[in-house]
Amino acid sequence: MEKIIVKLDNVSKNFDKVKVVKNINLNIKDGEFLTILGPSGCGKTTILKMIAGFFNPTEGHIYIDGEDIAKLEPYQIPVNTIFQNHALFPHLNVRKNIEFGLKMKKISKNKRTIEVNKMLKLVKLDKLDNRLPIQLSGGQKQRVAIARALVNHPKVLLLDEPLSSLDLKLKKEMMLELKKIKQNLGITFIYVTHDQEEALTMSDRIVIINKGKIEQIDTPVNIYNYPKTKFVADFIGESNLLKGIITKIDNNIATIKIGNIEVLALNQINKVNDNVHLLIRPEQLKITKTKPNNQFLKGTITDHLYQGDIIKTFVNVDDLSLKINRFNEQELLPLNSEVYISWDIEDALIIQD
Ligand SMILES: Nc1ncnc2c1ncn2[C@@H]1O[C@H](COP(=O)(O)OP(=O)(O)OP(=O)(O)O)[C@@H](O)[C@H]1O
Ligand SMILES: [Mg+2]
Missing domain, CATH: 2.40.50 (OB fold (Dihydrolipoamide Acetyltransferase, E2P))
Structure with missing residues (x-):
């Protein structure tokens, strides 16, 4: 059986009598990349702060490695947190920023150097170890923050929207890198984001939170293909x-x-x-001028949106407006043309209201 490293047992949190986190039950497996995903204000950071011991739950218990963290001081809890604003020490160079935690723990100079060198290699900053934070790009600073947290060998690493300040290209690079770092070290990552692409790309499992409550816990593939609620179907990917x-x-x-x-x-x-x-995803629908053999609806093209690799076409069927994604090389039918929209019966999913 897989070991459970973090367990949330019926955890709730009230702020001024308002319940912002509602009865969360969650078992996080040792070595797992678990992402908490949900819209702004749904309670993600509050959940993370309770796991780190910054807040106590109003109700319920949190166990790390079998121990109730309510009995521990925050510094005794075997987690490290990376916040969105990486807050490096501005007057210390990259090496000294990473070394800081080990110095506090009074680790010997030799051992510190070995550990820091390992981390510098891991986050690919071994050639920049003398630079000050001000001389680094956003992504490089982010990597220092990651190395600084990892050098303490936490059992669990908590990451709160760590990539949200990066541009799209850098963010994609860092997503791949984080995934690799996690695979190399085998420690547990609990990652908070409102960005579905980050969640789908990196996670072993995703927890979808809506207004403080869990909507679904599942693998990225199942979350996308088999959303259990309307909220999940709407929040993840594009949907009709x-x-x-x-x-x-x-x-x-x-x-x-x-x-x-x-x-x-x-x-x-x-x-x-x-x-x-x-629920029918836009990529499951086909547009044809001729009557298809499978299930179809008749409609009128109202708009085409060019998005580079794909073109999104809007078709009105009765009062409904459906979106259909098609690859760029396919022929574009003119606006107002009458078309058939078809799909395979197994590509549509019934979701309870
Ligand atoms: N210290 C606090 N005192 C009172 N209310 C708070 C406090 N911290 C958070 N809240 C409220 O709790 C709710 C959840 O906040 P939280 O920061 O957990 O959301 P989030 O999901 O992390 O959002 P975001 O994606 O914007 O970071 C919000 O309505 C917020 O206003
Ligand atoms: Mg937050």
Whole structure:
């Protein structure tokens, strides 16, 4: 069985009687890259601060390596935190910034040098060890902050939106690097972000939080392909979410009435008269001028949005506006043309209202 390194047992947090974190139960596995993902203000930082021991939970308990952290002083809790503003010591060079924690722990000079050299290599700053923070780029500063946290060999590394101040290209590079560092060291990462791309790219599992509550805990692939709630379907990726009601179930096929339209979808758990949403991702829809063989709707093209590698086309079907992603090389049909939109029945997912 896999070891659980961090356990949140029914954890809640109130600020001035307002419950901002609500009954969180979470088992984080040793060596896992777990991401807490949710919109601004949903409680992510509050959860992280409770794990680091900066706040006590109003209700519930947090265990690290089997020990209730309520009994420990913050400095005894075996975690290190990297905050968004990396706050390096401005007057110390890269090497001394990384070395600082070891000095505080009174580690011998020799041992410190060996450890710091290892870290400098790991974050690829071995040639810049003499520079001051002001002489570094944003991504380099971020790497110093990571090395400075890792040199203490924490059991768990907490990262609060560490890449949000970087430009897109640097952010993508750092995403790959963080993933590699994590694989090399095998320590547990608890990573907080509101950026779904970061979450999908790096995580072993993602916890989606909405208004202080867990909506879903799952692998990135399952979160994207099988969102359990409308919130998750909407928050992750792009979606066409069509509100309707189930009017018939025959074998495992449900008939869903969406406005004046009826479509078929695979049914898992629903019953006749259930209010549902049908989720179809924009890349699952096809546009054709000729009548397709699979399930289709008829509509009119209202807009094309050019996005480089793909073109997003909007089609009106009755009162609905559907978005469809198509690769750039495909032929563009003119605005106002009548088209068929089709999809494979297994590519649509019924989500409970
Ligand atoms: N010390 C505090 N006192 C009172 N309310 C607080 C305090 N800290 C946070 N809150 C409130 O708790 C809620 C959750 O805040 P939190 O910082 O955990 O959100 P977040 O998910 O990290 O958001 P963001 O993505 O913007 O960083 C917010 O409504 C916030 O205003
Ligand atoms: Mg936050």
